[in-house]
Amino acid sequence: MLRVEAQARLGPFSLDVALETPAGSCLALAGPSGAGKTSVLRVVAGLVTPQRGRVSCGEDVWLDTDRGVDVPPERRRCGYVFQEYALFPHLRAWQNVAYPLRDVPRRRRRRCALELLERFGAAHLADARPSTLSGGERQRVAVARALARRPAALLLDEPLSALDARTRASAGRELAGALRDIGVPALLVTHDFTEAALLGDRVGVVDGGRVVQLGTAAQLAAAPASAFVADFTGAVVLTGTARAGRDGLTRVALDGGGSVASTDSGDGPVAVSVYPWEIALAAPTTPRSGSAQNHLTVEVVSITAVGNRVRVGLAAPQPLTAEISDASVRELALAPGARAVASWKATSTRLLSR
Amino acid sequence: MRWRGWFAVLLTAALALVLCFLTLPVVAIFVDTSPGELLSSLGDEGALDALRLSLECSAVAVGVIVAVGTPAAYLLASRRFPGRAAIVTLVELPLVLPPAVAGIGLLAALGPNGVLGGLVADAGIQLVLTTAGVIVALTFVAAPFYLRQAQAAFEALDRTWLDASRTLGASEARTFLRVAIPTAGPGLVSGLALAWGRALGEFGATLMFAGSFRGITQTVPLAIYERFSTDFTGALALSAVLVAVSAALLLSVKLLTGPAWLRGAAR
Numbered sequence: 001m002l003r004v005e006a007q008a009r010l011g012p013f014s015l016d017v018a019l020e021t022p023a024g025s026c027l028a029l030a031g032p033s034g035a036g037k038t039s040v041l042r043v044v045a046g047l048v049t050p051q052r053g054r055v056s057c058g059e060d061v062w063l064d065t066d067r068g069v070d071v072p073p074e075r076r077r078c079g080y081v082f083q084e085y086a087l088f089p090h091l092r093a094w095q096n097v098a099y100p101l102r103d104v105p106r107r108r109r110r111r112c113a114l115e116l117l118e119r120f121g122a123a124h125l126a127d128a129r130p131s132t133l134s135g136g137e138r139q140r141v142a143v144a145r146a147l148a149r150r151p152a153a154l155l156l157d158e159p160l161s162a163l164d165a166r167t168r169a170s171a172g173r174e175l176a177g178a179l180r181d182i183g184v185p186a187l188l189v190t191h192d193f194t195e196a197a198l199l200g201d202r203v204g205v206v207d208g209g210r211v212v213q214l215g216t217a218a219q220l221a222a223a224p225a226s227a228f229v230a231d232f233t234g235a236v237v238l239t240g241t242a243r244a245g246r247d248g249l250t251r252v253a254l255d256g257g258g259s260v261a262s263t264d265s266g267d268g269p270v271a272v273s274v275y276p277w278e279i280a281l282a283a284p285t286t287p288r289s290g291s292a293q294n295h296l297t298v299e300v301v302s303i304t305a306v307g308n309r310v311r312v313g314l315a316a317p318q319p320l321t322a323e324i325s326d327a328s329v330r331e332l333a334l335a336p337g338a339r340a341v342a343s344w345k346a347t348s349t350r351l352l353s354r
Numbered sequence: 355m356r357w358r359g360w361f362a363v364l365l366t367a368a369l370a371l372v373l374c375f376l377t378l379p380v381v382a383i384f385v386d387t388s389p390g391e392l393l394s395s396l397g398d399e400g401a402l403d404a405l406r407l408s409l410e411c412s413a414v415a416v417g418v419i420v421a422v423g424t425p426a427a428y429l430l431a432s433r434r435f436p437g438r439a440a441i442v443t444l445v446e447l448p449l450v451l452p453p454a455v456a457g458i459g460l461l462a463a464l465g466p467n468g469v470l471g472g473l474v475a476d477a478g479i480q481l482v483l484t485t486a487g488v489i490v491a492l493t494f495v496a497a498p499f500y501l502r503q504a505q506a507a508f509e510a511l512d513r514t515w516l517d518a519s520r521t522l523g524a525s526e527a528r529t530f531l532r533v534a535i536p537t538a539g540p541g542l543v544s545g546l547a548l549a550w551g552r553a554l555g556e557f558g559a560t561l562m563f564a565g566s567f568r569g570i571t572q573t574v575p576l577a578i579y580e581r582f583s584t585d586f587t588g589a590l591a592l593s594a595v596l597v598a599v600s601a602a603l604l605l606s607v608k609l610l611t612g613p614a615w616l617r618g619a620a621r
Contacts, residue, residue, distance in 0.1 A: 042517075045520075045521050046520075047517050047520065047521070072520075072525070073517075073521050074520050074521075074522075074524055076521075078521050079521070080517075080518065080521040082517070083514075086514040086515055086517070086518040088518070088533060088536075088537070089515075089537060090536040090537055090539070099519070099524075099532075100522035100523045145522065146521075146522075149522065149523055
């Protein structure tokens with residue numbers, strides 16, 4: 001269990017957070033840039049000391065300002081994967097991974113580093129300089145390096161944002177697998193809600209140095225506590241299992257029932273994302289028409305006005321959200337408990353491997 | 355198009371003028387000395403002594419500058435503290451000091467009647483008119499060249515490399531040795547080359563502080579000056595040797611210690 005409490009004035013904004021994440025679980029902090037997410041990681045790693053705070057990991061207390069405890073970064077067992085990865089440019093990939101292996105006898109270090117690289121399918125990169133590696137390759141080396149010291153906690157700063165769209169999905173899937181295998185508490189920071197939903201068991205939305213809401217990605221998307229969270233979560237995220245359909249579309253059997261189609265390709269467990277403003281609602285009795293391929297029978301859970309739009313929380317039974325106009329709500333006589341059909345196009349349905 | 359034509363001619367002419375003016379004296383030294391004269395001047399014992407002294411003193415001075423200057427420059431580059439700007443200016447001051455003023459200053463500070471003269475004498479150290487004095491003069495004049503470069507090199511480092519090193523179990527000292535110095539390598543080496551070049555050519559401060567005694571304090575520039583009035587050909591030959599030695603030294607420093615990772619990175 002990693003516990004973090006910190007209050008600090010850091011430059012122009014103040015930080016005030018209290019978080020905890022159990023072993024084997026990943027807490028994703030998501031928020032716009034400048035919200036103070038990275039500062040939380042730096043406090044945990046000991047790279048910055050807050051005015052008041054307490055950080056503990058299992059039995060170890062790393063920081064307790066009340067009792068004057070402040071363990072230096074090198075003696076906190078944190079694996080930190082930096083944004084842009086921060087690989088040492090003067091060392092080869094395997095030497096980067098071997099850098100923290102000071103307890104290992106010199107002649108065995110290369111073999112240890114190779115084993116770690118092997119775990120992330122990067123053994124063939126061992127002798128390359130970081131400057132010659134692609135973004136995805138750097139990420140694997142950086143994760144292998146962060147795990148080399150058998151950390152008690154893992155910190156990840158925007159681990160996927162330096163990657164191009166093509167490699168992001170596969171890198172995300174590998175990382176999610178690695179996070180599950182390691183079995184230590186993980187804290188991840190991202191500005192992308194979809195990424196947080198993909199990698200985090202729970203997601204905390206950070207704004208102005210505070211965690212404004214904490215929950216699973218589905219909970220946040222379905223029942224945002226504030227207009228900020230609603231806006232930030234953006235996409236609806238559903239989970240399911242994909243397989244190729246006969247018509248060239250991918251069919252996803254949703255966990256808990258229902259099925260949707262997507263023009264994205266995918267196979268096995270996937271996250272389905274669709275933007276609420278692309279979901280149309282109709283009365284259950286209306287005959288199906290138009291080009292939408294996906295129709296789910298849903299129950300209305302909540303109705304929240306956001307400016308001139310209305311967010312309608314739905315249970316399908318997985319939570320999803322539709323964003324429609326106030327006029328449509330009145331026409332359809334939507335109210336909590338009412339039934340409706342949610343429709344959207346297969347072309348607006350994104351599939352993310354998980 | 356016409357305008358571009360005459361402007362291109364102007365730029366080329368300016369560069370040609372710069373090139374001529376700056377290389378002509380160096381070229382003239384070699385044109386004026388025949389290889390035979392060069393060899394025979396090297397056979398001259400005084401010349402060899404001067405060359406040996408120049409190399410030894412400048413090597414020791416550069417060694418001291420790098421050993422003390424590297425951590426000092428790292429502190430200036432990595433921490434913000436009150437008075438930092440003033441310190442940076444003070445450290446750079448010797449850059450604009452005329453060498454004669456530097457020599458007088460060193461005498462006033464470390465000479466027999468100087469501010470710290472008593473202290474130096476009590477420690478049994480003789481600086482004025484000795485080889486040690488030459489090293490002090492070279493160090494004083496050359497140090498700012500290295501400090502400036504080293505500070506700039508450390509400031510240009512990616513801070514996250516240093517942070518990453520700490521989270522990977524390395525103390526601040528180990529991070530300095532294993533990450534900061536190697537990654538700042540190119541900047542440190544070019545600073546070292548600049549400082550060494552300055553030390554090899556040092557004349558005024560050495561003359562004022564250490565004097566010009568053959569085999570003891572007479573470095574190559576001082577030997578050239580001594581010959582200049584009596585034996586112009588000898589002075590010319592010695593100058594040619596100094597140019598060749600300095601160029602070879604600086605080139606080999608850059609080639610040997612230039613980090614392999616930079617050359618590998620140049621794709």
